[in-house]
Amino acid sequence: MGGPSLHRGPGAARGQVAARGGKVQVSGIEGVVVRGHSNIHQVAVDGGRVDCYLRGSLRRLGRVVVGDRVRISLLEGERGVIEEVLERTSLLERPPVANAQQAALVFSLRDPVWNQLVLDRMLLAAERQELRALLCLNKVDLLEEDPAPALEPYRGAGYPVVVTSARTGLGIKELANFLAGHMTVLAGASGVGKSSILNAVAGADLPTGEVGAIGRGRHTTRRVELISLPGEGFAADTPGFSTLTLGDATVEELGALYPDFRPYLERCRFRGCLHLKEPGCAVRQAVEEGLLDAGRYRRYGRILGEVQRKRHRQ
Numbered sequence: 001m002g003g004p005s006l007h008r009g010p011g012a013a014r015g016q017v018a019a020r021g022g023k024v025q026v027s028g029i030e031g032v033v034v035r036g037h038s039n040i041h042q043v044a045v046d047g048g049r050v051d052c053y054l055r056g057s058l059r060r061l062g063r064v065v066v067g068d069r070v071r072i073s074l075l076e077g078e079r080g081v082i083e084e085v086l087e088r089t090s091l092l093e094r095p096p097v098a099n100a101q102q103a104a105l106v107f108s109l110r111d112p113v114w115n116q117l118v119l120d121r122m123l124l125a126a127e128r129q130e131l132r133a134l135l136c137l138n139k140v141d142l143l144e145e146d147p148a149p150a151l152e153p154y155r156g157a158g159y160p161v162v163v164t165s166a167r168t169g170l171g172i173k174e175l176a177n178f179l180a181g182h183m184t185v186l187a188g189a190s191g192v193g194k195s196s197i198l199n200a201v202a203g204a205d206l207p208t209g210e211v212g213a214i215g216r217g218r219h220t221t222r223r224v225e226l227i228s229l230p231g232e233g234f235a236a237d238t239p240g241f242s243t244l245t246l247g248d249a250t251v252e253e254l255g256a257l258y259p260d261f262r263p264y265l266e267r268c269r270f271r272g273c274l275h276l277k278e279p280g281c282a283v284r285q286a287v288e289e290g291l292l293d294a295g296r297y298r299r300y301g302r303i304l305g306e307v308q309r310k311r312h313r314q
Helices: 012-021 056-061 116-128 148-156 172-179 194-202 251-257 282-288 294-313
Strands: 024-037 040-045 048-054 069-075 080-085 091-093 096-098 102-107 132-137 161-163 183-187 225-228 234-237
Touching (some): 024 080, 116 251, 148 161, 161 172, 172 194, 194 225, 194 234
Parallel strands (some): 048 080, 102 132, 102 183
Antiparallel strands (some): 024 040, 024 225
């Protein structure tokens, strides 16, 4: 899948006429929506990509997003029409991606400096969406120190970590093995190198940007697009600063979204323990004994406070 584009597509008005009046050459072809713009959706099928328009009934029923598995009909002139959207296994609202299986959370310790609170929020959102989460520490070539101590709390929580440098190629093969055969969302702040990583993994030609003087990356990706990967997988290159969101998460469920907390949850004295000041809290005891990372626990308290305040405002 994901060969060269078969057709770049005509203007919207002409395409709609073609979709309604063109002769169907082949029908029932299954593919994956890899790009959407206005009413044109590019669909990857065996042998290439086809610019498609929606049947009128689908336009009335709701949107089609990247990652959707669809059935199309090919028309004259190598155009296509999306006839049916197949059942989704998942749907992310931000970034809008259907059928995602895992999330690769890309960050850097320097240029830009990582924000562990943001990273923890993204991990929680991935857990809540039942996405397998992979941590990718990029730009390791900029570091003089060993990054292992900073990563240990996340490895200890059970998250796979890949250390990469898009510039030198370090870790790119290992990352490609994680991504192969899956639908993956890449998330992280602008400037951490998401597009550079995809260029290295997939041989793509995505625009990349530099980090500005205030330490923030410039936005180089403008819309969500699926990139075909070796091994028949796809990766969603998402706009800068897009993060997976916690949505309507509750204070009661937050602790269970921490895989490192889970072994201790049933040992708390009180059911519904929030792991803050309650007596007999096994999570707090594990932190005091050095079994759980104190930094992760402190950030848990901050995120819990945010969720509580959000609930009180509603």
